[in-house]
Amino acid sequence: xxxxxxxxxxxxxxxxxxxxxxxxxxxxxxxxxxxxxxxxxxxxxxxxxxxxxxxxxxxxxxxxxxxxxxxxxxxxxxxxxxxxxxxxxxxxxxxxxxxxxxxxxxxxxxxxxxxxxxxxxxxxxxxxxxxxxxxxxxxxxxxxxxxxxxxxxxxxxxxxxxxxxxxxxxxxxxxxxxxxxxxxxxxxxxxxxxxxxxxxxxxxxxxxxxxxxxxxxxxxxxxxxxxxxxxxxxxxxxxxxxxxxxxxxxxxxxxxxxxxxxxxxxxxxxxxxxxxxxxxxxxxxxxxxxxxxxxxxxxxxxxxxxx
Amino acid sequence: xxxxxxxxxxxxxxxxxxxxxxxxxxxxxxxxxxxxxxxxxxxxxxxxxxxxxxxxxxxxxxxxxxxxxxxxxxxxxxxxxxxxxxxxxxxxxxxxxxxxxxxxxxxxxxxxxxxxxxxxxxxxxxxxxxxxxxxxxxxxxxxxxxxxxxxxxxxxxxxxxxxxxxxxxxxxxxxxxxxxxxxxxxxxxxxxxxxxxxxxxxxxxxxxxxxxxxxxxxxxxxxxxxxxxxxxxxxxxxxxxxxxxxxxxxxxxxxxxxxxxxxxxxxxxxxxxxxx
Numbered sequence: 001x002x003x004x005x006x007x008x009x010x011x012x013x014x015x016x017x018x019x020x021x022x023x024x025x026x027x028x029x030x031x032x033x034x035x036x037x038x039x040x041x042x043x044x045x046x047x048x049x050x051x052x053x054x055x056x057x058x059x060x061x062x063x064x065x066x067x068x069x070x071x072x073x074x075x076x077x078x079x080x081x082x083x084x085x086x087x088x089x090x091x092x093x094x095x096x097x098x099x100x101x102x103x104x105x106x107x108x109x110x111x112x113x114x115x116x117x118x119x120x121x122x123x124x125x126x127x128x129x130x131x132x133x134x135x136x137x138x139x140x141x142x143x144x145x146x147x148x149x150x151x152x153x154x155x156x157x158x159x160x161x162x163x164x165x166x167x168x169x170x171x172x173x174x175x176x177x178x179x180x181x182x183x184x185x186x187x188x189x190x191x192x193x194x195x196x197x198x199x200x201x202x203x204x205x206x207x208x209x210x211x212x213x214x215x216x217x218x219x220x221x222x223x224x225x226x227x228x229x230x231x232x233x234x235x236x237x238x239x240x241x242x243x244x245x246x247x248x249x250x251x252x253x254x255x256x257x258x259x260x261x262x263x264x265x266x267x268x269x270x271x272x273x274x275x276x277x278x279x280x281x282x283x284x285x286x287x288x289x290x291x292x293x294x295x296x297x298x299x300x301x302x303x304x305x306x307x
Numbered sequence: 308x309x310x311x312x313x314x315x316x317x318x319x320x321x322x323x324x325x326x327x328x329x330x331x332x333x334x335x336x337x338x339x340x341x342x343x344x345x346x347x348x349x350x351x352x353x354x355x356x357x358x359x360x361x362x363x364x365x366x367x368x369x370x371x372x373x374x375x376x377x378x379x380x381x382x383x384x385x386x387x388x389x390x391x392x393x394x395x396x397x398x399x400x401x402x403x404x405x406x407x408x409x410x411x412x413x414x415x416x417x418x419x420x421x422x423x424x425x426x427x428x429x430x431x432x433x434x435x436x437x438x439x440x441x442x443x444x445x446x447x448x449x450x451x452x453x454x455x456x457x458x459x460x461x462x463x464x465x466x467x468x469x470x471x472x473x474x475x476x477x478x479x480x481x482x483x484x485x486x487x488x489x490x491x492x493x494x495x496x497x498x499x500x501x502x503x504x505x506x507x508x509x510x511x512x513x514x515x516x517x518x519x520x521x522x523x524x525x526x527x528x529x530x531x532x533x534x535x536x537x538x539x540x541x542x543x544x545x546x547x548x549x550x551x552x553x554x555x556x557x558x559x560x561x562x563x564x565x566x567x568x569x570x571x572x573x574x575x576x577x578x579x580x581x582x583x
Contacts, residue, residue, distance in 0.1 A: 050399050052583050075401040086392045088317075090324045102313045103400045143396070 001064050003028050003151050003182035004049055010057030010206075011044050018044040020057070020206045026184060028150070031177050032211075033193045034186040035293055036203035042186040043083060045203070046153050049184070050080055062151065076104050079149035083156045083186075085140035089129035093120055093139050096128055100143045114142040117172070119165070133160035141169065145176075152176060154185040170196045190289040202293060204300045214289065221295045223287035224259040227268065230281040231256060239278055243271060254280075262286075310402045311410045318414020322380070328418050331376045335426025338368055343430045359539045361434060362448050365427060366532040369456040370525050373423065374463040374488055380415050381467025382484035385578060386477045395583060405575040412468060412571060419460045427453050448536040455531050458563045462524040465570035472577045495523045517554050524566040531559045 004026040011019040019041045026032055036042050047053045048060050051067025060067060065074060087096045097111045115124045118138040128136065137160045144152060152173075158166050173183055173196070187193055193200065201211040210217060231239050231254045240248045240256060246268055248256045260268050265284075272279055287295075322328045342364040385408070388394040397407060431449055467484055474480045499519065502510045511519060520526040534540055535556045 047583070052395070052398055073401060075399065078399065080396065080399040082392060082395050084392060085396065088321055088393065090321055091317075095320075099313065099317050100400065103310055103397075103402055 001028075002026060002061070003030070003063060004184065005061040005064075006045075006048070006058070007061075008058035009045075009048060009055045009060055011041075011048055011053060012056045013044075017206050019048065019055075022058075022206075022208045024201060024208060024211065026151075026182050028182055029177055029180045030199065031173065031183040031197045032185075032199045032201060033197040034184060034201050034203060035188065035190065035193075035289075036186070037188065037297070040203040041206040042203055043155055044206075046080075046155055046184070046186065049153060050078065051075075076147055077150045079144035079146065079152045081137075081140045081144040081152075081154045081157050083159075085136060087128045087136065087139065090127060092125050092127055093131065093135075094124040096139060097124075097142055097146075101146055104147045106147050110146065111142075114145055117145070118142045119168070134162060134165060137161055138165070141172070145172070148176075148179070148181070150181055152181055152183045152185075154183070156187055157185055158187065158189060190293055193289065200289070202296050204297045205304070207300075209296050209300055217289075217292050217296075218287055219262055221287065221292045222261065223291055223295055225262055225265050225287070226285045227258045227260070227272075228283040228285070229256040229258070229272070229279055230254060232278050232280055235278045239275060242275060243268070310400075311406045311413070314402070314407060314410025315413035315417070318411050319417050322414060322418035327380065328422055331419075332422040332426050335368075335372065335376075335422055336429045338372070339365055339427050339430035340433055342368060343434050358434060358445060358449055359536070361430070362452050362532065362536075362539050365430070365452055365456075366529065369452070369459060370528060371492060373419075373456055373460040374492055374525065376422070377419055377460040377463035378467045378470075378484040378488055380419060381464045382470050382480040383477050384411050384415065384468055385471040385574075386474055386480050387471075389583065390477055398583065404579040408468065408472075408571070408575045408578050412464065412574075415464050416457075416461050419464060420457045423456050423460060424453060427456065445536060445539075448532070448539050451535070452532050455528050455563065458560075458567065459524055459528040462563060462566035462570070465567050465574070468574040469570040469577075472574045472581065491523050491525055496526070521562045524563060527559050527562045527566065530554060531556060531563075535559075 002025045004024070006022050006024040009019060009022045010017060022045065034042050034045065044053070048055055049062060049067060051060075051062070062078070063074060067074070091099070094111065094115065097115060098108055101108065101111050112121075112124075115121050118141050120135060120138055120142065123131065123135060128139065131139065137157070141154075141157065144154065158169060161169060173185075177183055177198075183197075185197070199211060199213055200217060202209045202217075210220060212220065229239070229248075233254060236250055236254055236256065240250055243256070243258065246258045246260055246264075248258045250256050258268065269282075272282060343361045385394070388397070394407075398404070431453075466487055470480050470483045470487065474483065520530060532539065
């Protein structure tokens, strides 16, 4: 059974479709990153999965049930970290976490362990009003992890975290995914997601443009691979003419820049291999998530503005 | 522990840490003490006046102050959490929406009840300690005053919750709460008085007049406290109004319960349907 199943789901607010025609399924233990600009529909999609709002079109299923009408016990197995999480300022971190733990019927021992895990053990008895943005975010993560959830929904989880904490955060996510927890996180910090999620879904104006792993996305976006060659002294023009089919550009020195479709990459590399010692070094750059994301959303915009 | 009690407990803790609860208690205690010892001035006595006079004075204080405190506590209760984003998170927990409304309401009632009981209780103790033995009078009327003050406050808490569930911004809720206070505490009686004066008392039949008074929780409160006890009636100017005293106190108490229950149930129904 899929942890999450969306079937041509749509949600309309005041005649504006915040989410439309979304088909998406998440297997247990899968980590999916949801990408999109602000207002692309990411948060609405999370709210639909959480059962906070009902779809106007299609279906939403979480562990096989519609989340709005589901038994409340299903909610004890879901963890959620909202965007810009906020707490009651007058309560301490420990009291806050215990409050949420009681609602999920979890022990205060688990709270202490979680505070330790997110690095808040020392600040646990301070009021939340004295917490920094990063500390609130960590407290938010701690409450989302209460009761070892089978499904974890995280809305922009790493904003406000410094690089070391971000690393620790993704380590926690990897541990959870290894235990079979499904993780859906939304973000617009693209570079950090590249290696840390199994699948990426790009949302734009309420629609799901593309889903797949990074290699899939690269292939489907069809963005060129770029190569930088360092050529032995005096051989630049000779190499350039040998690789003329790939339209090499030179800066006049010993460097050549080439671009090719992903499918032609190996053919190009074989040709480079034939040139032997005339080529000193090769640097291959695959398009990053940033470039893919920009390409996919630009293409969608172009389609929309076409008459 | 039940989700309802967990939320109520958090609200009590929050309320006790919030300086508003302490301030409300101090204001109520201070004004109650002042009225208990200075309230004799209009009757020409010097020193501790009969308890009945204090009851009349405190009843007037309650009518103005307790609804105000209750509305300040409650107008923000739901919309404030929606705006701050804490509600979104709470709704993803295994909690029903009526439990959120009910839990917070119970918590606020406990806070307001504590402030009222402690504030007025201090005044009562002061009277009991300083009055010569046997002269204090009818303590039942004093206990009824405290109980009905809490009930009146609870009714206004429920009205505040209703306001909070209806609006989409807390500023709107604040405005509506002020309007509600003006309407029920000041304007309603003025309008009624104006109508009676303009029609020389013939505008409303006594039976209808009684029903109209039931439409305002502050009037129900006044009738219970000012007209139900013989010794209090002499000081409150209600002695000459036999028609008013004919409403049985059980019916008045029932009216207060309706004023608490109806807005609360409405709030739960509205909040359960509210999209977020």
